[in-house]
Amino acid sequence: MKTLFSFLTLLSITSFSSAQPAPDQLAGTWQGTLQAQGVSLRFVAHIKNENGNLSATMDSPDQGVVGIPVSSVNYTAGKLDFAVAPGASYHGEWNSDHFEGKWSQNGSDFPLNLSRENNPVEPNRPQEPKPPFPYTATDVTFANSIQKNTIAGTLTIPEGKGPFPAVILITGSGQENRNEELMGHKPFLVIADYLSRNGIAVLRCDDRGVGGTTGEVMKATSEDFATDIEAALDFLKTQRGVDVKRIGLIGHSEGGGIAQMVAKNHSEVSFIIMIGGLAIDGGRDLYLQNEKFYAGSGVPGEVAKKYLMLFQQMIDTIKTQKTTDEKHKAISTLLNNGRKQFSEDELKYVPNLQDEKSIEVLANQMILPWMQSFINYDPQPALKTLKCDILAIYGEKDIQVPAKENSEAFGQTMQNGQSKINKVVVMPGLNHLMQHATTGMPSEYGTIEETFSPEVLKMIADFILKR
Numbered sequence: 183m184k185t186l187f188s189f190l191t192l193l194s195i196t197s198f199s200s201a202q203p204a205p206d207q208l209a210g211t212w213q214g215t216l217q218a219q220g221v222s223l224r225f226v227a228h229i230k231n232e233n234g235n236l237s238a239t240m241d242s243p244d245q246g247v248v249g250i251p252v253s254s255v256n257y258t259a260g261k262l263d264f265a266v267a268p269g270a271s272y273h274g275e276w277n278s279d280h281f282e283g284k285w286s287q288n289g290s291d292f293p294l295n296l297s298r299e300n301n302p303v304e305p306n307r308p309q310e311p312k313p314p315f316p317y318t319a320t321d322v323t324f325a326n327s328i329q330k331n332t333i334a335g336t337l338t339i340p341e342g343k344g345p346f347p348a349v350i351l352i353t354g355s356g357q358e359n360r361n362e363e364l365m366g367h368k369p370f371l372v373i374a375d376y377l378s379r380n381g382i383a384v385l386r387c388d389d390r391g392v393g394g395t396t397g398e399v400m401k402a403t404s405e406d407f408a409t410d411i412e413a414a415l416d417f418l419k420t421q422r423g424v425d426v427k428r429i430g431l432i433g434h435s436e437g438g439g440i441a442q443m444v445a446k447n448h449s450e451v452s453f454i455i456m457i458g459g460l461a462i463d464g465g466r467d468l469y470l471q472n473e474k475f476y477a478g479s480g481v482p483g484e485v486a487k488k489y490l491m492l493f494q495q496m497i498d499t500i501k502t503q504k505t506t507d508e509k510h511k512a513i514s515t516l517l518n519n520g521r522k523q524f525s526e527d528e529l530k531y532v533p534n535l536q537d538e539k540s541i542e543v544l545a546n547q548m549i550l551p552w553m554q555s556f557i558n559y560d561p562q563p564a565l566k567t568l569k570c571d572i573l574a575i576y577g578e579k580d581i582q583v584p585a586k587e588n589s590e591a592f593g594q595t596m597q598n599g600q601s602k603i604n605k606v607v608v609m610p611g612l613n614h615l616m617q618h619a620t621t622g623m624p625s626e627y628g629t630i631e632e633t634f635s636p637e638v639l640k641m642i643a644d645f646i647l648k649r
Contacts, residue, residue: 202260202276206231213299216285216292221365221624225285225294227264227272229255238264243304244365244628262296272296290533290540305366309633311375316341322385323394326413333410334394335360335387337421338378345425347646348383349455350414354435355556359393360386362434365628369434369615376639382646385418403555404436408443415448428452428649430570432642433459435583435614436556438574442564453571453649455642458583458614461565461574461592464556465497467583474581478623485528489535492520496548500557510549517541562595571603572596573645575638577612579622605645609638 209231216223226241238252255264260276262283272294274283280297317340324333340346351370353362361368374384390397390410398406411431419426430453433441438459445451460467472493476486496513503509521535529535534544547553565572574592576585585608596604613619616635619626 205234205236205257208236208257208262211299212281212296214280214294214296216294217625222628224366224628225296226299227252227296240266290543305628306631307366307368307633308631309372310368311371315375315378317378322417324413324417326397326410328409328412329397329406331390331397331410332395333387333397333413335385335414336374337418338374338384339421339423340378340381340383342381344383344423346381346383346423347428347430347452347649348385348418348421348424349377349430349432349646350411350418351384351386352411352431352433352437352440353389354437354458355552357389357392357399360388362386367615367627367633369634372634373432373639373642377643377646380643380647382643383418383421383424385414387414401551403551404440404559405443405555408440411440411444412448415444415451419450426450428646430454430646430649432457435459439464439559439561442561442568445568445570446564449569451570453573453646454568455645456572456574457616457638458576458580459574459588460559460561460583461588461595463560463562464558465501467588468557469494469497470584470587471582474584475623478581478621481531482528485524485531488520488523488528489532492516495520497557500548500554506549506554509554510545513545513548514541517545562591565592565595565601566599569600569602571645571649572601572605573642574604574606575616575641576606576608577614577616577619577622578608578610579612579619580614581622582614582624607641609635612638 208229210229212227212229214225216225224243226243227238228240229236229238236255236257238255240250240252250266252264252266262274262281263272265271270287272283272285274281274296280295282295284291285294317338319336319338322335322337326333351373353370358364361371370386374386377384388395390402391399397410415429418424418429429451431441431444431451432455433439434457438456441454441456441459445454469490473490476490495516499509499512499516503512517535518538518541521541524532524535534540574589576583576589578585589606589608592606609616611618612635613622613626615627616638617627617630617632618635619630
């Protein structure tokens with residue numbers, strides 16, 4: 183789920199020059215942890231030195247991304263700089279035994295220190311499945327004929343006599359691979375393994391721009407991503423071993439809304455399962471997640487109150503202004519005027535308002551096609567018209583799709599809906615990723631060894647097998 187959390191504490195960069203390494207000593211692996219929007223992300227840089235020419239690639243292990251090319255690497259007198267893409271760069275200065283610096287992206291700076299690491303420590307993920315597997319796993323590709331892009335994924339079919347019930351897994355927002363990999367976790371790999379061990383076929387796919395899947399990303403909306411799932415549905419219906427009368431969709435976070443869109447237009451969808459899926463409109467959900475994030479981050483109440491008021495006004499602007507240009511102008515004016523409400527000390531809690539550049543970055547984010555579509559999406563009309571069976575699961579500690587508001591909205595909506603079998607469950611102690619959590623904050627995701635609650639895995643399998 184994409185967020186607009188804006189609580190960040192920026193550290194100043196101090197110049198150091200003691201015992202810095204020579205350029206020919208830089209080759210190797212350097213690792214650090216980036217703190218961004220309440221989330222800890224490991225950052226790995228692989229630096230090469232070939233005849234005095236430095237080059238590098240970078241990995242973001244917690245997001246499942248490796249081998250990102252670095253366009254330029256410069257090192258002079260203890261100062262390391264490299265650029266990854268337009269608007270994304272790193273600057274660090276040598277401090278005794280590491281580079282102390284910052285990662286800059288889209289107008290924001292995040293503290294990032296890099297230390298040499300020859301043997302990076304991988305997080306313990308005990309649920310990650312290991313072979314041998316009692317099912318077949320096949321890498322597949324197929325076409326989205328509507329938007330002319332290619333989709334790549336993995337299809338797992340149980341051993342034994344079919345046909346088997348089948349599901350398509352739908353990721354949350356942001357570009358993720360077929361395992362929905364983030365923070366060192368692979369939730370969709372764990373889910374697919376469990377379901378296929380229990381007699382259920384599973385198709386999971388890379389998002390656009392990830393792995394083998396192509397297609398427009400920057401201008402795409404949830405409705406566009408829904409066409410990818412429709413293509414997956416058409417593909418799955420042709421596969422041997424799949425019971426075409428028992429095909430369902432499992433959507434996590436934004437994926438729950440996409441499941442609603444697809445099922446609304448395809449009567450062959452037998453059931454949908456929403457894991458932390460929206461039952462309130464997207465704008466309301468974004469406001470609530472910001473509110474809960476601020477409450478859990480120790481931000482002074484008056485600062486949070488003022489920023490949340492601005493945030494609600496931005497949402498209202500997206501919903502009421504007609505053109506994108508009008509929305510951008512109105513949001514920019516709103517934020518520049520709103521900035522004056524904060525003291526310099528208070529602004530450290532809201533870096534989106536630090537200066538005109540930061541405000542411009544936020545205004546541009548708010549008018550992205552995906553953001554506009556998400557803010558305006560109301561799931562209730564679709565939920566009311568769905569005739570398939572529906573299971574909605576929420577984590578009590580979820581701050582990204584808050585359980586109370588969404589579960590209550592789901593229950594009320596389904597009282598007037600057409601689905602004869604529908605159920606909503608709020609799981610005690612679970613967060614947005616369905617992990618047993620302490621706070622529910624995103625910063626906790628990567629520190630928890632559990633990838634996905636065993637209780638929820640069983641609940642999902644039982645619901646499918648009873649269809």
